[in-house]
Amino acid sequence: MNTHHNLAIKVFTLKKNKKNNLRKVNYLGSAKRALEIESQALQKLKKSIGKEFLSVINVLSKIKGRIIISGVGKSGHVGKKIAATLSSTGTPSMFIHPTEASHGDLGMITKSDAIILLSNSGESPELDDMITYAKRYNLPLVGITSKRKSTLVNSTEKILLLPEFREACPLKLAPTTSTTMMMALGDALAISLLEKRSFSSENFKKFHPGGQLGSKMQTVKDLMHKGREMPLIESNKKMGSMLILMTEKRLGCVGIVNQKKSLIGVVTDGDLRRNMNKNLLEKKIADIMNKKPKVISQEKLAVEALNLMNKHKITQLFVTNRSIPMGVIHIHDLYRVGIK
Secondary structure, rough: HHHHHHHHHHHHHHHHHHHHHHHHHHHHHHHHHHHHHHHHHHHHHHHHHOHHHHHHHHHHHHOOOOOEEEEHHHHHHHHHHHHHHHHOOOEEEEEEOOHHHHHHOOOOOOOEEEEEEEOOOOHHHHHHHHHHHHOOOOOOEEEEOOOOOHHHHHHHOOEOOOOHHHHHHHHOOOHHHHHHHHHHHHHHHHHHEEEEEOHHHHHHHHHOOOHHHHOOOOEEEHOOOOHHHHEEEOOOHEEEEEEEEHHHHOOOEEEOOOOOEEEEEEEEEEEEHOOOOOOOHHHHHHHHHHHOOOEEEEOOOOOHHHHHHHHHOOOOEEEEEEEEEEEEEEEEEEEHHOOO
16 A cells, blocks of 8 residues: 555655646746847847938937937836946936826926937827927927837938847737837947047946945045055165065055065965074165065056956055056955946
């Protein structure tokens, strides 16, 4: 009885596991199919952009105000992301919901702005008031849609048309491929405008001071110890003076300079441990210093300093300009601001 019962449990378990495995394979197949459909659509989008895209970039790059993005439903969600990306890459932008616009938020739009409207079908009645407003004040108006014969196409002077596609949703109902293409097209606009405006990494840093992204954009100059914080001593000084200096500055190193104030070596606490004996104080600084220390320039990103430290298994870097020490950066300075 027990034997038959155990056998039945095993058979049931095997069938159940087999069924679950089949389900996993189907899930993976569905996921890969969705990604393949969207990937093919992006390739078609890449081939489709041309003169009209360049014309839109030319118009938007001359705007003295902001780019206003609007759309409803999933297009609205995509519009918020496009507005955020534009703003962070040097093109002031904001999202306005079309329904809120019809109830007073049109007042946020100035005569120096341009408007981009997103609608896959091109037949979103919620956008009508924004279209009318743009025409009344002669604002540049760009539409993004997939339907060549639509109200949006007939109402806007510039159109970015999405190529023919099929939604990744097997029911052909949920916006999937269409929103992916819209978002990608928004990124293409943002990057093109970034390059047209010669937007630099320094500009990018100003707009991203917080979080890990902001930390990674900090330069060595932003974090280094400089001036009197630098542990520097001339090579002809006594070993005892150097030990006192290293203890006072608490950076685990001392930069050794010549009479011309050029950096000619570095002594770290590791160098001291390796040379620790009863004759240490009698030695010359030049006898124990590293005569070819790793250095970095102050314009480099802080994350580059961390990579250099990790590569050479060191914890400090002197910052130099033509061999003259400008500062020193410690690995803890990088960790403190979240660079890892």
